[in-house]
Amino acid sequence: MSSDPAADLVIDVAGITKRFGDKTVVNAIDLQVRRGEIYGFLGPNGSGKTTFIRMLCGLLTPDAGSGTCIGCDVRTQQAEIKRNVGYMTQRFSYYEDLTIRENLDFICRIYDVPDRAAAVRRSLERLGLEKRSHQLAGQLSGGWKQRLALAACLIHSPRLLLLDEPTAGVDPKARRDFWDEIHGLAADGLTVLITTHYMDEAERCDRLAYIAYGNLLARGTLDEVIARAGLSTWTVAGPDLRGLAAALRGRPGVEQVVAFGNTLHVSGRDAANLRAAIDAVRDPRHEWAQAEPGLEDVFISMMDEAKDNFR
Amino acid sequence: MHRFTFHRFWAIVLKEFIQMKRDRVTFGMMVGIPLMQLMLFGFAINSDPKHLPTAIRAADQGPFTRSFVEALRQSDYFKLVRETDSEAEAARLLQLGEVQFVINIPPDFSRRLLRGERPTVLIEADATDPAASGPALAAARSLAAGILDRDLTGPLARLRSRAGPVDFEIHAHYNPENITQYNVVPGLMGVVLTMTMVVITALAITRERERGTMENLLATPVRPFEVMAGKILPYIAVGYIQVTLILLAARLIFDVPMVGNLVLIYAVALVFIAANLAMGITFSTLAQNQLQAVQMAFFFFLPSILLSGFMFPFRGMPEWAQWIGACLPNTHFLRIVRGILLKGSGVSDILPELWPLLLFLAVAMTVGVKRYRQTLD
Ligand SMILES: Nc1ncnc2c1ncn2[C@@H]1O[C@H](COP(=O)(O)OP(=O)(O)OP(=O)(O)O)[C@@H](O)[C@H]1O
Ligand SMILES: [Mg+2]
Numbered sequence: 001m002s003s004d005p006a007a008d009l010v011i012d013v014a015g016i017t018k019r020f021g022d023k024t025v026v027n028a029i030d031l032q033v034r035r036g037e038i039y040g041f042l043g044p045n046g047s048g049k050t051t052f053i054r055m056l057c058g059l060l061t062p063d064a065g066s067g068t069c070i071g072c073d074v075r076t077q078q079a080e081i082k083r084n085v086g087y088m089t090q091r092f093s094y095y096e097d098l099t100i101r102e103n104l105d106f107i108c109r110i111y112d113v114p115d116r117a118a119a120v121r122r123s124l125e126r127l128g129l130e131k132r133s134h135q136l137a138g139q140l141s142g143g144w145k146q147r148l149a150l151a152a153c154l155i156h157s158p159r160l161l162l163l164d165e166p167t168a169g170v171d172p173k174a175r176r177d178f179w180d181e182i183h184g185l186a187a188d189g190l191t192v193l194i195t196t197h198y199m200d201e202a203e204r205c206d207r208l209a210y211i212a213y214g215n216l217l218a219r220g221t222l223d224e225v226i227a228r229a230g231l232s233t234w235t236v237a238g239p240d241l242r243g244l245a246a247a248l249r250g251r252p253g254v255e256q257v258v259a260f261g262n263t264l265h266v267s268g269r270d271a272a273n274l275r276a277a278i279d280a281v282r283d284p285r286h287e288w289a290q291a292e293p294g295l296e297d298v299f300i301s302m303m304d305e306a307k308d309n310f311r
Numbered sequence: 312m313h314r315f316t317f318h319r320f321w322a323i324v325l326k327e328f329i330q331m332k333r334d335r336v337t338f339g340m341m342v343g344i345p346l347m348q349l350m351l352f353g354f355a356i357n358s359d360p361k362h363l364p365t366a367i368r369a370a371d372q373g374p375f376t377r378s379f380v381e382a383l384r385q386s387d388y389f390k391l392v393r394e395t396d397s398e399a400e401a402a403r404l405l406q407l408g409e410v411q412f413v414i415n416i417p418p419d420f421s422r423r424l425l426r427g428e429r430p431t432v433l434i435e436a437d438a439t440d441p442a443a444s445g446p447a448l449a450a451a452r453s454l455a456a457g458i459l460d461r462d463l464t465g466p467l468a469r470l471r472s473r474a475g476p477v478d479f480e481i482h483a484h485y486n487p488e489n490i491t492q493y494n495v496v497p498g499l500m501g502v503v504l505t506m507t508m509v510v511i512t513a514l515a516i517t518r519e520r521e522r523g524t525m526e527n528l529l530a531t532p533v534r535p536f537e538v539m540a541g542k543i544l545p546y547i548a549v550g551y552i553q554v555t556l557i558l559l560a561a562r563l564i565f566d567v568p569m570v571g572n573l574v575l576i577y578a579v580a581l582v583f584i585a586a587n588l589a590m591g592i593t594f595s596t597l598a599q600n601q602l603q604a605v606q607m608a609f610f611f612f613l614p615s616i617l618l619s620g621f622m623f624p625f626r627g628m629p630e631w632a633q634w635i636g637a638c639l640p641n642t643h644f645l646r647i648v649r650g651i652l653l654k655g656s657g658v659s660d661i662l663p664e665l666w667p668l669l670l671f672l673a674v675a676m677t678v679g680v681k682r683y684r685q686t687l688d
Pocket of ligand 1: 020025043044045046047048049050051052090
């Protein structure tokens, strides 16, 4: 659409690094996110996702690296960034002793939102919170808290939404509604960077990045990430899968053996070795088939590899 | 671009007001503490004790002795519980703590009095607690001047002495300060405000940090000074409620004279409350959690009550303690309030005590704003 592709990058950072003491929590991460994109940010616990997001929104200063977020320098223009970014923290961080309406009103005042009353009303309506507007935020269930947090970080019409595990502990229906909302916002041109541990959510993102131990291991669309991982996966069904799994584990080429109901998923990066390992335990009672590797298999494989490389 | 803006400041103020309204326990404490302290210091802790048990050892039975003993009895300070002839028994009574005083009237009391020889009455005091015996001894001194004058009539009138016809010799081992409610109740204002104001704001920022709301606050464009000032303003109102409660009690319950200008009291209280709140906020930017914040507040509170001249006379303290005391806002506030209420001090009289308060406020606020981290680094 735009003639200059760089102008359409809402996040454009390179070499972003953060150390706590002598521990490097985020290690030289490059990331580009385009306008209107839903960008999934994945990684195991403690991999540095929250830390990275905090550097994007001006809460932490990077130890190294540079770049822009909504066109503002992440090192020097933190105040400007804070005004135009909506950040939903991992832990609920609105006031539990204020009602929903009071919380929204507070945020409106902080951002100096024009026509405050109308903004609060619109926000309540859109998220279906009108009837609960006088309830204390602390008394809300997890799902409602998450809705409130989303409403609050949208109220000042930010240009970028940073969502840190917004759906942790939320039921499937609420999660789906939440994602529909996110897609609606993205369709209107809002850019969203979202972290999650759920694979189905990762699949709903336009593009993904995967980090482990502070290192960016993969990024691209879902298919690209899976293809680049170079993982081969086989499924097998039949009797005594437990015995079979035990026999497979530890063989060269076999990296993951995961039970899914009454099938096993066996994967490895070295297709030839994996094939050899499977041939060694092949039994006519079992039904083997080559399968498309899932995102989860890919991530677990990358995590294991990262453990060897970076720890 | 990074200026102070009213709308953000006001957002914080309103939020704090709502939170204060919801936190009934804390709000109750804010009102309860001054009331409790007033009761404790005003009624329960009596630094001017009366009706102290006293033994009399009268070696003389003349009319003047009787008249003198009667006068002691009528003064509120002494309660005559024992008469004895034996010096040993008197000593034992004092030793056991059954009496606070033994009053020894010499054998030739009446005779020497008539001769104009100014006889000596020996009062032995159990002065382990000087505060307990001091006022009574002071009363005895003044009694001396007046009591016997009634009996010295006619030709004896010449004995009505300007210096008092009787000499008292007092063996007290301390020289206690005579604290009265007039002094204590106005002083309480500074103590109560220090105690509550510092604690309440010491919690203000650590609470945000512990509840996780700090991360959100930092992610918004709100500035440190807006947060500080916004958190201070609502508690100034609370401080004013406390000041009003104490002034009302001083007037209605304790009959403390109020010669000075009350408006001036409220104006100075504003500076003092803000100074304490700023101190609390500074603590809360230093503390890691609420417990630490309360401990810091306590460390501040102790010298404020002990070295400010509230508990002990300021001039009686060693020089180093006076220096510490001079750095504490309560020391200056105490002098100002006592000055205004009891002596009717005006603006020019209190200036020497006012500028240290303003300086303290400025320093505490600056340190607080500097220490308030804008990022999570
Ligand atoms: N302020 C800090 N001081 C020291 N270490 C920190 C600090 N903040 C985070 N860490 C460490 O940095 C690492 C990365 O933390 P971070 O919260 O960014 O991970 P995460 O990917 O968000 O994890 P999760 O999925 O569990 O939320 C962790 O090991 C954490 O202990
Ligand atoms: Mg996290």
